[in-house]
Amino acid sequence: MKYWIAVAIYALLACTQTLSAQIVGFEANPLISKNNQNFLRSQAAVVQLTSQAIEGAPSARVLGKSRQGSGVVIDSNGLILTIGYLILETEQIVIRTHQQKTYPAKVVAYDQATGFGLVKSLIPMQGIEPVKLGKTSDQKLDEMLLVVSAGESAFSGPTKLKDLRAFTGYWEYHLDNAIYTSPPVINHSGAGLFNLQGELIGIGSLFMQDVMPSENPVSLAGNMFVPVELLEPIYKELLESGIGPNSRRPWLGINAVERQGRIQIVRVTPESPAQSAGIRPGQWLLGINDQPVESLSSFYKKLWAVPISEGSLKITIFDGRDIIQIPVDIVDRSKIVKKPAGV
Numbered sequence: 001m002k003y004w005i006a007v008a009i010y011a012l013l014a015c016t017q018t019l020s021a022q023i024v025g026f027e028a029n030p031l032i033s034k035n036n037q038n039f040l041r042s043q044a045a046v047v048q049l050t051s052q053a054i055e056g057a058p059s060a061r062v063l064g065k066s067r068q069g070s071g072v073v074i075d076s077n078g079l080i081l082t083i084g085y086l087i088l089e090t091e092q093i094v095i096r097t098h099q100q101k102t103y104p105a106k107v108v109a110y111d112q113a114t115g116f117g118l119v120k121s122l123i124p125m126q127g128i129e130p131v132k133l134g135k136t137s138d139q140k141l142d143e144m145l146l147v148v149s150a151g152e153s154a155f156s157g158p159t160k161l162k163d164l165r166a167f168t169g170y171w172e173y174h175l176d177n178a179i180y181t182s183p184p185v186i187n188h189s190g191a192g193l194f195n196l197q198g199e200l201i202g203i204g205s206l207f208m209q210d211v212m213p214s215e216n217p218v219s220l221a222g223n224m225f226v227p228v229e230l231l232e233p234i235y236k237e238l239l240e241s242g243i244g245p246n247s248r249r250p251w252l253g254i255n256a257v258e259r260q261g262r263i264q265i266v267r268v269t270p271e272s273p274a275q276s277a278g279i280r281p282g283q284w285l286l287g288i289n290d291q292p293v294e295s296l297s298s299f300y301k302k303l304w305a306v307p308i309s310e311g312s313l314k315i316t317i318f319d320g321r322d323i324i325q326i327p328v329d330i331v332d333r334s335k336i337v338k339k340p341a342g343v
Contacts, residue, residue: 038198039146039156045073045131046192048096048150049082049105049119054338057089058271069189070149071095071119072200073130078103078121081231082190083205084110087117091340095121097128098150107340109238112333113246114230115173115205117190118238131192134199136164136179136227145181147223149191149204159183159193159223162211167224168297170255170266175226180211182222193225200228243334249304250313251333256285258296277328279317286323287316308332 049071053060063085071082080095087093093105103125108118139145139161148156159181167178179202185191191204202225211222234244253272256265263285268275285299286292289306293299306313314325 038196039194041129042131042146042192042194042198042200043148043156044098044128046098046148046150047071047073047080047125047128048154049080049086049190050094050096051087051090052092054089054091054340057338058269059085059089061270063088068151069187070151070191070204071117072190072192072203073125073128074133074200075130078105078123078125079108079130080105080119080121081200081203081228082117082119083203083226084112084115084117086190087119089338093119095119095125096150097125099127101126107242109242109244110337111234111238111244111247112173113244113249114175114234115226116203116231116238116244131194131198131200133228133231134195134197134201135229136177136201137229139164139195139201144196145201146194146196147181147185147188147191147204148194149185149187149189151187153187155185155187155191157185159185162220162222163213165213166297168295168300170257170296172251172254172300172303174297174300175230177227179225179227180208180222181225182211182220184208184222188223191223191225201225202227246304247334248308248332250306250308250330252279252303252315252328253331254279256296256299261294263293263296263299273329273331277315277326279315279326279328280319282320284318285315286318289314290316292316306330 050068053065067086069086071080074081087107095103095105103121103123105119105121108120110117143161144158147159162182163180167175188204192200193202195201205226206224210219212218252274253269254265254274255267256263265283288302312327312329316325
């Protein structure tokens, strides 16, 4: 599903997942068996989510026209928490439960800052008890957790908490705190991560070839989950306006990576502010509004601190020969995301 995951990685994951099931058996683990009722409820609350991109949606170029993943029922009114890229600029959403019942659903919110998405069943769902939300801060490193995903490649089994630290994505995305687990699961998109009490603590976002900190000599494949603790402060506004307060911020439309202590642009989104300003792949990002930047995370934070009302900002670029300043129009990403008709 995600455009940054290669077919070869999926093949590797399939082997890794089979091996992990052999190493740590879900049914045989006494900690999980002791809380069996909690986990049965958790499994039942995870549903399959299928969506279709809106005609002409720019995100379909990289995320696909048809998307499938998981979501977790979090309230008695059929509200489902998922990962946002599954529902960004989509419509015709269908929910399938563990009882193989299907329900039409609609997009309630997409929050660029956290990466969360909210959808709601249009018909009351039967036989599903909403899960309780837990706290990542209550977990210890190497503690056993449960991952549950739905769909054709449904998975329900153990994983371990390997780290809690910041995550910076090359697509203008940053979390000050993210959850890293190993071994990985294949269909991580929107999967639920549960503690031993059956409480939801994270929503699946990414496969990573190494979830360990850079200073750790051990390399482990795994997944990154978005902590559900990020939902509570923005929950009310998500329901009211369809977007969180921190998502109303400048957007450039670039993909960038850190290389040898510098930031290089590797892709520019078509019809984005960056492309309109003449920014190109291969150039190096040096600063914003005359402030130098030394990391991708610091660049994002300085970018998002610029008020949308300012209208434009200056990006300092090294193009291989010269250092130049390029004015870029400020665009609020939330204003240009395509929405289904009537939303």
